[in-house]
Amino acid sequence: MEASRYTGASYRILIATAVQAERNAILQALPYHARERYEVIIVGVGPASAAAETAAHLALHSDEYGLVISAGIGGGFAPHAPIGSIVLADQMIAADLGSETPDQGFITVDELGFGHSTLQSDRSSTQTVAAALQAATIPVHVGSVLTVSTTTGSAETTTALLQRIPNAAAEGMEGFGVAVAANLFDLPVMELRAISNTVGPRDRDSWRIPDALKSLGQATRILAEVL
Numbered sequence: 467m468e469a470s471r472y473t474g475a476s477y478r479i480l481i482a483t484a485v486q487a488e489r490n491a492i493l494q495a496l497p498y499h500a501r502e503r504y505e506v507i508i509v510g511v512g513p514a515s516a517a518a519e520t521a522a523h524l525a526l527h528s529d530e531y532g533l534v535i536s537a538g539i540g541g542g543f544a545p546h547a548p549i550g551s552i553v554l555a556d557q558m559i560a561a562d563l564g565s566e567t568p569d570q571g572f573i574t575v576d577e578l579g580f581g582h583s584t585l586q587s588d589r590s591s592t593q594t595v596a597a598a599l600q601a602a603t604i605p606v607h608v609g610s611v612l613t614v615s616t617t618t619g620s621a622e623t624t625t626a627l628l629q630r631i632p633n634a635a636a637e638g639m640e641g642f643g644v645a646v647a648a649n650l651f652d653l654p655v656m657e658l659r660a661i662s663n664t665v666g667p668r669d670r671d672s673w674r675i676p677d678a679l680k681s682l683g684q685a686t687r688i689l690a691e692v693l
């Protein structure tokens with residue numbers, strides 16, 4: 467969706483996080499002058515909660531906003547998204563929304579004719595933030611961000627996802643849900659993931675959540691300078 471209602475300083479920006487730790491990292495990083503411009507809400511873990519909570523907030527306040535951002539930590543697909551780096555979505559894909567079949571593999575809801583599993587990020591905001599992060603020498607990659615209801619935890623699933631979506635850069639559990647809500651209110655949307663772990667065989671001990679939250683804060687500081 468084009469940023470038709472996003473006309474710079476006159477609109478506020480809604481940031482949706484899954485958990486309190488992500489909200490805190492963002493709030494602590496927002497420069498003082500930007501604090502009135504941003505609202506940071508917790509929408510819970512998973513696409514259903516994220517869609518419902520974001521829509522509930524927008525039902526009361528959508529006129530205030532010109533942009534919605536799904537932000538938080540996420541899993542990164544090698545080699546594009548190492549731990550500590552930032553991924554910005556060019557599109558948000560509900561990667562497990564479809565049907566598994568014995569003979570044709572996974573079929574998306576789009577192919578089944580039941581709806582859409584891909585939503586576009588606001589291109590202009592995404593490019594602006596990507597350029598600003600690059601200029602600040604923060605490692606950033608723009609690619610597809612997958613939304614899953616189950617975190618990927620095996621080499622087989624990782625390979626299958628990459629075969630279906632070769633430019634997958636990161637995985638989270640909320641982006642598509644936040645985007646569905648933003649679309650409902652005709653608002654542009656983007657997604658930012660600070661990488662805490664590599665997508666692959668589950669190894670919770672290797673998750674670097676404090677590093678990712680620090681990156682999330684650094685990215686927020688830059689984002690607030692340009693949006």
Ligand SMILES: O=C(O)c1cccc(C(=O)CC[C@H]2O[C@@H](n3cnc4c(=O)[nH]cnc43)[C@H](O)[C@@H]2O)c1
Pocket residue numbers: 484485487488510511512538539540541542614616617618637638639640662663664665675
């Ligand atoms: O335990 C903590 O201190 C803590 C702090 C911040 C966030 C968390 C979470 O567990 C948030 C869950 C959140 O993480 C996203 N995420 C992270 N890695 C992945 C992944 O590999 N695949 C899918 N989602 C991932 C996700 O968006 C969850 O909402 C804990």
